[in-house]
Amino acid sequence: MKVSVVKNILEANDRIAQxxxxxxxxxxxxxxxLMSSPGAGKTSLLEKTIDALKEDLKIGVIExxxxxxxxxxxxxxxxIPVVQINTGGACHLDGNMIRDTFKExxxxxxxxxxxxxxxxxxxxxxxxxxxxxxxMILSVTEGEDKPAKYPLMFHESKVLLINKIDLLPYVDCSVxxxxxxxxxxxxxxxxxxxxxxxxxxxxxxxxxxxEEVKTRRSARKQ
Amino acid sequence: MKVSVVKNILEANDRIAQxxxxxxxxxxxxxxxLMSSPGAGKTSLLEKTIDALKEDLKIGVIExxxxxxxxxxxxxxxxIPVVQINTGGACHLDGNMIRDTFKExxxxxxxxxxxxxxxxxxxxxxxxxxxxxxxMILSVTEGEDKPAKYPLMFHESKVLLINKIDLLPYVDCSVxxxxxxxxxxxxxxxxxxxxxxxxxxxxxxxxxxxEEVKTRRSARKQ
Numbered sequence: 001m002k003v004s005v006v007k008n009i010l011e012a013n014d015r016i017a018q019x020x021x022x023x024x025x026x027x028x029x030x031x032x033x034l035m036s037s038p039g040a041g042k043t044s045l046l047e048k049t050i051d052a053l054k055e056d057l058k059i060g061v062i063e064x065x066x067x068x069x070x071x072x073x074x075x076x077x078x079x080i081p082v083v084q085i086n087t088g089g090a091c092h093l094d095g096n097m098i099r100d101t102f103k104e105x106x107x108x109x110x111x112x113x114x115x116x117x118x119x120x121x122x123x124x125x126x127x128x129x130x131x132x133x134x135x136m137i138l139s140v141t142e143g144e145d146k147p148a149k150y151p152l153m154f155h156e157s158k159v160l161l162i163n164k165i166d167l168l169p170y171v172d173c174s175v176x177x178x179x180x181x182x183x184x185x186x187x188x189x190x191x192x193x194x195x196x197x198x199x200x201x202x203x204x205x206x207x208x209x210x211e212e213v214k215t216r217r218s219a220r221k222q
Numbered sequence: 223m224k225v226s227v228v229k230n231i232l233e234a235n236d237r238i239a240q241x242x243x244x245x246x247x248x249x250x251x252x253x254x255x256l257m258s259s260p261g262a263g264k265t266s267l268l269e270k271t272i273d274a275l276k277e278d279l280k281i282g283v284i285e286x287x288x289x290x291x292x293x294x295x296x297x298x299x300x301x302i303p304v305v306q307i308n309t310g311g312a313c314h315l316d317g318n319m320i321r322d323t324f325k326e327x328x329x330x331x332x333x334x335x336x337x338x339x340x341x342x343x344x345x346x347x348x349x350x351x352x353x354x355x356x357x358m359i360l361s362v363t364e365g366e367d368k369p370a371k372y373p374l375m376f377h378e379s380k381v382l383l384i385n386k387i388d389l390l391p392y393v394d395c396s397v398x399x400x401x402x403x404x405x406x407x408x409x410x411x412x413x414x415x416x417x418x419x420x421x422x423x424x425x426x427x428x429x430x431x432x433e434e435v436k437t438r439r440s441a442r443k444q
Contacts, residue, residue: 121259123342
């Protein structure tokens with residue numbers, strides 16, 4: 001009984017996510033869904049990425065939080081459109097919540113929409129929101145055992161950013177082991193090693209995002 | 223509709239948790255439910271706590287993970303009884319999962335049972351398992367904004383362990399701010415500042431646990 005309820009919720013969500021996706025397609029908008037544990041660096045990565053790309057790309061952000069609007073305020077300081085979703089307790093964003101933000105955006109004026117999910121390494125991986133792909137962050141302070149322990153998010157994501165590499169001298173964590181365990185679960189994962197604090201590794205990420213926007217457009221035009 | 227389904231699940235869980243609690247009461251067993259984000263240090267804290275207390279207290283552990291048994295293996299090395307629950311995808315432990323482990327334990331031979339929940343700062347806070355209290359860990363690498371962003375867990379817990387204080391020189395995080403924000407949400411929270419790596423602050427925690435076991439017993443005998 002419980003399983004069938006959950007399954008119905010997921011199916012209903014998938015339908016809404018597909019409808020969202022059709023709208024994003026029509027607007028030629030690249031959308032990614034950014035997920036991680038609390039405090040892994042989602043908002044910091046967004047701040048850096050916006051600074052680096054905002055001359056080239058018009059970026060919008062949807063901020064998901066249980067409550068509070070601290071992250072949306074941080075993003076709004078960058079002078080780009082941002083909408084806060086407060087889930088009021090729910091542990092992830094779903095397609096319907098994303099849909100509710102559409103009236104707040106002018107999608108014709110955007111190239112890239114980033115959805116920052118609630119900080120949670122488990123539940124957001126189950127729910128599509130209409131994104132082109134899921135991106136995830138793991139910080140080295142969380143430890144190298146996380147791919148094996150939270151496999152769904154590693155399986156569902158197209159790109160993994162291993163963050164806080166500036167802390168590697170002070171923590172017991174092997175980036176090689178994270179990569180090895182990740183590729184067992186998801187052999188196609190694109191992986192970046194970054195520090196949002198020092199900026200190390202971020203140029204490769206920025207270029208990858210630029211390419212993704214371009215690739216999506218040319219695919220669309222064919 | 224969705225809300226009422228969730229409410230029924232929570233109510234059914236509360237009933238099972240109460241039944242579990244009655245069994246723990248009968249056996250004079252202190253039970254706490256340990257929660258945090260992935261990688262905040264739940265298993266490391268348990269390893270240290272078992273080493274420090276196992277001469278004085280007979281300790282058992284229930285390990286909750288989505289899949290894998292790495293944590294249970296770490297705890298089993300301490301020579302104490304440990305049972306692994308694999309939730310198979312579920313983001314938290316519930317009363318029923320805990321109930322299923324009872325046949326594996328001899329509660330008459332235990333003073334303290336620790337339930338290590340799935341790494342998730344959101345969902346486990348909603349589900350009672352029959353514990354005397356919830357304990358939570360926040361690592362300083364997660365940032366000082368977490369109490370305001372994930373208030374339920376801070377509200378539901380009796381004790382907060384602020385872990386990885388050895389990393390404070392390298393991260394932008396104020397322990398004072400964490401404490402201030404926590405006490406706004408939960409003025410009665412007992413707070414410890416610890417490092418499972420260096421051992422700093424752990425003696426106060428060990429003594430507190432010893433006192434909790436004693437207090438529970440004398441309350442029971444009256």
